[in-house]
Amino acid sequence: MKSVNGLAVAVAAIMLSGCATVMNGTKVDYETKSEPNGATVKFSNGSTCTTPCTLNLRRKDDLRADISLAGYKPTYVLIQSKLGGQSFGNIILGGGVGAIVDGANGSSNRLYPRPLIVRLAPEGSSGEAVLLDAKGNVVSTVKAHNDKVRVDVAKTIGPKLAGLEDPQ
Template sequence: MAVALSGCATVMNGTKVDYSSDTKPGGATVTFTDGSQCTTPCTLEFKRKNDQRADITLPGYKPTYVLIQSKLGGGSFGNILLGGGIGAVVDGTNGASNRLYPRPLIVQLAPEGSDQEPMLLDKNGKVVMPVRQHNDSVRVDVAKSIGADLAGLNRSGQVSGSPAQ
């Protein structure tokens, strides 16, 4: 049975996921760590196991970035509970049991010259938290895979002075 269940998340989810990005207002350019780029609203395909940084720009609005964290999902726990240690290893290695957070990526941009800050929105358009607060909560973890500079950390592990942290 364990062999039959090995890689369950790989079979059910695959190793890639459609990742939607949007901004309020729309029409912003989003450039991701892997070099892919799109104009909002847009959808790209990403590997589930890879953390990313999304740099967002739109003339008239403050540039910002959002750190996208690959987090372990529930699929690996099912493998372990059902005796699928092999499946847990397979899914853990290829990232099939991971989820990207936030997903979808929806950002309310802040106008240039204002004291507003960019905000993360949920799929219903409600404010979740400031982008800065989200980035601060995942920065150290994401830095392990994308590097301290891209995650907004300086050499001493402190938040660097980059825009819209």
């Protein structure tokens, strides 16, 4: 009887957990770099680091990363938590329960951009900060990226932090 109960508990645990929760966890190592190195990065969740750095961040949280370095224009990047592809596999293979679990804890989400690599613009220049991919190629300006995700990110971090309202 005990082995039947143990088996039932094991099956229930598997059925009630989401695939992404098991495979990914609810947090991710988030790498942040700047060109040049040595920039201070302050995240809206209260974390701070000096580039290059890696922090363990929750997958489900939209964030703002304020980046500053003496001699360079300060900038900020909005980090968006987006639904990943594994949630669809969860629905097909595991049914709705796993998808609900993964959706609630954010384990099926991914942070974008990841890694966060910013080339800062020197003070006094006409240039602006740009986002780079892992190979060092320019993806977009920081402004263009922020404009693209601003309204969505504002829903969770608030309009002021997302740049929809002028700071007072």
